[in-house]
Amino acid sequence: MRLASSESASRSRPAIDPDWWRGAVIYQVYPRSYQDTSGDGIGDLRGIAERLPHIASLGVDAIWISPFFTSPMRDFGYDVSDYTNVDPMFGTLNDFDHLVAEAHGHGIRVMIDLVISHTSDQHPWFIESRRDRTNPRADWYVWADPKPDGTPPTNWLSIFGGSAWQWDPSRQQYFMHNFLTSQPDLNFHNPEVQEALLAATRFWLERGVDGFRLDTINFYFHDKELRDNPALPPEQRNASIAPSVNPYNHQNHLYDKNRPENLAFLKRFRALMDEFPAIAAVGEVGDAQYGLQIVADYTSGNDKMHMCYAFEFLAADPLSPARVRAVMTDFMTAAPEGWACWAFSNHDVVRHASRWGDHVGDRDRYLRMLAGLLLSLRGSVCLYQGEELGLTEAELSFEDLRDPYGIQFWPDFKGRDGCRTPMVWSEHAASAGFTDGHPWLPIPSEHRHLAVDAQEHVQGSMLNHYRHLTAFRAQHPALAKGDMVFLDSGDAVLSFTRSFGNETVYCAFNMSEVEQAIPLPEGVLTALHGHGFSGMIRPDTIAIPPYDAFFARLG
Known part of the structure; x- marks a missing residue:
């Protein structure tokens, strides 16, 4: 089945x-x-x-x-x-x-x-590994002896807080865990x-x-x-x-x-x-x-x-x-x-x-x-x-x-x-x-x-x-697969081109809360539609409303 x-x-x-x-x-x-x-x-x-x-x-x-x-x-x-x-x-x-x-x-x-x-520490691999130091999966996890004073083998820390080492009384060793103590790390060297x-x-x-x-x-x-x-x-x-x-x-x-x-x-x-x-x-x-x-x-x-x-x-x-x-x-x-x-x-x-x-x-x-x-x-x-x-x-x-x-x-x-x-x-x-x-x-x-x-x-x-x-x-492969070149549009606007095959798409994003007017890039600019933004070409500039964008084909 x-x-x-x-x-x-x-x-x-x-x-x-x-x-x-x-x-x-x-x-x-x-x-x-x-x-x-x-x-x-x-x-x-x-x-x-x-x-x-x-x-x-x-x-x-x-x-x-x-x-x-x-x-x-x-x-x-x-x-x-x-x-x-x-x-x-x-x-x-x-x-x-x-x-x-x-x-x-x-x-x-x-x-x-x-x-x-x-x-998980409930995985059968770990249950077997922690049983003793000689079982078939004894080396499947990261085990280490304590330092002479009983403290963990290294100073490594867990993302979830505290040491990355947890003492296991069964093996009288520490095991490593980058996350929770219930998430022992596998030994990829094996x-x-x-x-x-x-x-x-x-x-x-x-x-x-x-x-x-x-x-x-x-x-x-x-x-x-x-x-x-x-x-x-x-x-x-x-x-x-x-x-x-x-x-x-x-x-x-x-x-x-x-x-x-x-x-x-x-x-x-x-x-x-x-x-x-x-x-x-x-x-x-x-x-x-x-x-x-x-x-x-x-x-x-x-x-x-x-x-x-x-x-x-x-x-x-x-x-x-x-x-x-x-x-x-x-x-x-x-x-x-x-x-x-x-x-x-x-x-x-x-x-x-x-x-x-x-x-x-x-x-x-x-x-x-x-x-x-x-x-x-x-x-x-x-x-x-x-x-x-x-x-x-x-x-x-x-x-x-x-x-x-x-x-x-x-x-x-x-x-x-x-x-x-x-x-x-x-x-x-x-x-x-x-x-x-x-x-x-x-x-x-x-x-x-x-x-x-x-x-x-x-x-x-x-x-x-x-x-x-x-x-x-999806209609413009340049946006999905194209190369990227940044242009200078001042501190408030991010602009770049995406180019793939015969298509170059010009993109500009006003990341500020006031309208921005930026210079026209070199080349013939044809505004693209269907994206939901309202930036537009004016005689000498591109005007982009607050938190808005402009897209055009550049050729």
């Missing part, structure tokens, strides 16, 4: 285009919060399948589904206890096969979130571990998936010599990976991640993907100091990652023309042949509608401008569920928190629950149409008026603005 189902899903894959990922628009689904069909208040795979018409209406190329594997859910699926099964909370393998087939029927590719840097993880990857490829988002891709290997990380000078500390209240930011993470051995494993991973048609992977690079250089290293040469997902635009730093230009220029300099995947929001950071939008006078116009900017940058794009509705970060009480990260650092850091609240489908329905039961996180009252059914048939709604923009992008 399973084999027939997975073969059916594979057969119905969208048309083979090995380059589909380059410039693709990928829609991230956080399954717990998308659509519940069972009534338990938690979203599931059947729910995602039911909502595929909405996703298809956005004109995206693929969906990225956050983890749905068997898990004790201490980190909500990012602590896997079985890599080749679906947690009953989300459904069954047959439900997954149904979702893949339905997505392919809509012309949407399916990428799944692989979390292979660590497992060839058997690599083989087991590649076998799990093959399992999903054979079920018809079109690619992967690889979680914490630069965390796979650790320093075999167990050297201490050096301190990071205060002026170099960056809170884009961990909140500023976390001492994790006090170290230069040279030895607990970002190791050169990663490259050889990524080549093995790519070789496996290349056995199947038109598979792509995006790696999440979590590093505040070396992010763009790592992206360059991991995407170079066409034998590792197709693209990488960096944190530069997920940080709190406000956007400005200078910042966007600096990030893009730094990336293109570091990786002239590499490819990035850009995002403004995801399941781990404060939604950009609040992170940046709280500080502007007209949030709605500002978010529309940002959508146009994101969909015009050189690279692929990830849109996070609810972004297309203009959802803001939810303000939750401590009693409503489920995220261990927020519980640990409350109230200085409120965790990630605020960006994970359920999708709002129906303004007036119970639980906004997300569930017939009690939702796992509250439905913010301020989200209801932004529900899909409240925006669906409103011509100028945020939802329809996103639809127009993705359609506009």
